[in-house]
Amino acid sequence: MLSEAERRCAERQVRLTPQRRRVLEVIADRHGAIGAYEIIARLGEGRSRPAPISVYRALDFLMAQGLVHRLASLNAFIACSGPDRAHGAQFLICRGCGVIGELNDASVEAAIGRAAAAAGFAVAAPLVEVTGLCRSCRTSDAPA
Amino acid sequence: MLSEAERRCAERQVRLTPQRRRVLEVIADRHGAIGAYEIIARLGEGRSRPAPISVYRALDFLMAQGLVHRLASLNAFIACSGPDRAHGAQFLICRGCGVIGELNDASVEAAIGRAAAAAGFAVAAPLVEVTGLCRSCRTSDAPA
DNA sequence: GCCCCACCTGTTACACTATAACATAGCGAA
DNA sequence: TTCGCTATGTTATAGTGTAACAGGTGGGGC
Known part of the structure; x- marks a missing residue:
């Protein structure tokens, strides 16, 4: 799943930076929906906790690449199960x-x-x- | 529209109280989506501004009766155009x-x-x- | 009439979600 | 090197929604 994401970003000439990758990992680890602030908390477990805006920026990127979806009715995010084919x-x-x-x-x-x-x-x-x-x-x- | 709402509430033996009715009026006045805090501001124009929770409670009631819908992707509310027939x-x-x-x-x-x-x-x-x-x-x- | 119960509303405080504005850092190309 | 673009950091704040508890109202049964 992560390697698929890397392949896809390389193909599109966009950068899956370490920070963006960590956010994607946290979302994918959870097999389900996860809130933005829980992502922040998870990222802050070992190292210093990132500011909300940093995580939201990573989320914007991942959504633009179709790797993550936002669940509007839950205010939560989820990894896309089949990122290869385009879909609503x-x-x-x-x-x-x-x-x-x-x-x-x-x-x-x-x-x-x-x-x-x-x-x-x-x-x-x-x-x-x-x-x-x-x-x-x-x-x-x-x-x- | 308001009379239709009254009819419906009477039919179901639920109370369209003055406060709930005012919230519905504000939403219906706007022909479109309106945020919860804008409803609060509008209600507070003449009299004293209600607490957010009061308006949210009225919104919960109106949604339960199918008179108002919530637009999850906008965090906003809208009056139901055809409240008579049940629908998603x-x-x-x-x-x-x-x-x-x-x-x-x-x-x-x-x-x-x-x-x-x-x-x-x-x-x-x-x-x-x-x-x-x-x-x-x-x-x-x-x-x- | 009176009490009781169920529902509605008020008050205060707070939690959760998201963005603005500006500064800094890295990286590649001319 | 210098420029320009992208990504990230920092600080503060805006926007959305609930929790917890107190008070008020109205109707039905006694």
């Missing part, structure tokens, strides 16, 4: 266990494109965040 | 002029439902926020 951001957020699934369904994006076009709207960044229950939380909650 | 939240956000369009397209919701079901996920609250350019901003930007 579609997420399934389980309100039971908090697990995040990346959806990236072409038919959803197509339906959004059609509906938007019918309104004369040119889509730039479609954002889909679906709250609900994942398979395992659903079965355990079922008898309610 | 789907918005078109123009990054040119800032105008917000409510989409509420059944095929988008259906596509999300299908894709989520394929992942074993039970949808509770689908959120769609599409950034792009509205018809008029698109034509004026075109020659670029």
Whole structure:
């Protein structure tokens, strides 16, 4: 995953600096969403804690490269599961266990494109965040 | 719109108190998105300015009744255009002029439902926020 | 009438999220 | 070397949202 990120940055002639790389590592370590200030805390464990702005700048870079997504409804960030193919951001957020699934369904994006076009709207960044229950939380909650 | 809201609250036996009603009025006055702290400022123009928590509580109520939606990507709120029929939240956000369009397209919701079901996920609250350019901003930007 | 309960609101303080403005440092090319 | 671009550091502050507890209001049952 990290090597894929490096390959991609080299290809685009952008710099995956040590600091940006550390931020990406912290996000990827967590298999799920992580808040900006928790990233800051994790980075500050050994060395000196970076200022918020430093981490936000790294996050801006990583998002621009499509390596990280922002979950607007959670104010949190998550590593992109399949950074190789371009895609909009579609997420399934389980309100039971908090697990995040990346959806990236072409038919959803197509339906959004059609509906938007019918309104004369040119889509730039479609954002889909679906709250609900994942398979395992659903079965355990079922008898309610 | 306000009378529709009153009707709906009466039907459900919930109270659209003066304070909640004022918050709804402020949101509806603005034909677009408005931030929580701007609502506070508007409410504080004549009388004494309410505490943030008061406004957030009113917003929670209005959202629970489906009279107001939250735009997660903007940290802002907007009056629901068609509160009579139940629907998820789907918005078109123009990054040119800032105008917000409510989409509420059944095929988008259906596509999300299908894709989520394929992942074993039970949808509770689908959120769609599409950034792009509205018809008029698109034509004026075109020659670029 | 009176009490009780449920709901709504007020008050104070605080936590969390994000950016502005300006200074410094590294790195490559002319 | 010097310039220009990008990345980072430093300090301060703006913006968004909640916690915890107290007080007030209104309606139903006795």
